[in-house]
Amino acid sequence: MSTPPSPSFTFRPVAPAADAPLLHRWVTHPKAGFWLMGESTAQEVESAYAAIDADPHHQAHLGLHDGRPAFLMERYDPAHRELTGVYEAQAGDIGMHFLVAPTDTPVHGFTRAVITAVLARLFADPAVRRVVVEPDVRNAAVQRLNAAVGFRVERPVTLPHKTAALSFCTRADFETARETARENARGAAV
Template identity: 65%
Template sequence: MTTPRTAAVRPDQLAIRPLDPDADAALVHGWVTHPKAAFWLMQGLSADEVRGEYAAIADHPHHDAFIGLYEDSPAFLMERYDPARVELAGLYEAHPGDVGMHFLCAPADTPLHGFTRAVIFAVMEYLFADPATVRVVVEPDVRNTAVHALNEAVGFEVVRKIAKPEKEAYLSVCTRDAFEAARKAHAGNEKKKESGR
């Protein structure tokens, strides 16, 4: 289990590094097979199978995996992919500059209020830091109501429902402008909370 150490989320303490399939396999195995990670679709895999999955991603030319850190400790998992070639190939009209994304927060002994929202903002900032990224595209399970709310908070709009082999999903996109607007609104809300203390 991973427990963030501070009483309030400090976004400046979030960082992202490449996932090492060998060094990180045991850690990531505990995250992706946890009951709260059911939508990650890796329940029942062994640590070696998880290592194999992430070794395949490391070798893939259009898919990357990362470990997110909070206060220098592993705290979340992120994947970046080309949706025209991975996950959504043939299922949507791809645009130049589209980037796909998955993220998963580590299970925590004591959940930190606002942590998951801080993580998705950090992930989106990381993706849009690349000037080649025009839109972020996601395909969450239609039943995953928690992630739908998070996606909406960072500027995603649902395009339509799509059928994938493993699930029914909401194809959703977030433009750079939509994310910037969401980030400004989020920052304003945080300032209001601070002034109300």
């Protein structure tokens, strides 16, 4: 069993005009089907991220691995975006989406390392108590990944473009999942 990577991740805000060509390649790739932008033009991608950039309740960040673009992370206020009226948002809730860049040379454990870095980034804000996600119920792979980092599915919800698995990850559940992963890695290394 190989040990998951320990990459160096950084984040920077998406620059809609400059990043649109890169993001267009990512969001229109067949592996990004659940991102729901598969038929978008580069201009539509730029417009979508310009709208996010102007929105006080939604932010997009490009994730860098060792200085190179590797993933996209969005954070949003679920009381004002995506889940408005779907559940009763609590103080300290933050919504999240993430997308790992497509690659011809996948690295075992990389996507889990990305979502772990994303959650660590979100929980670095002391005001964040829970991270909320709404993956498509058909996306079994992301639901397994979510469970591995501490998310718990509350219930299916109907959204405009999908039926989603409304899921929550508390700070405590994330820390427990991280400690379990560290113990498993130590056990595998022995």
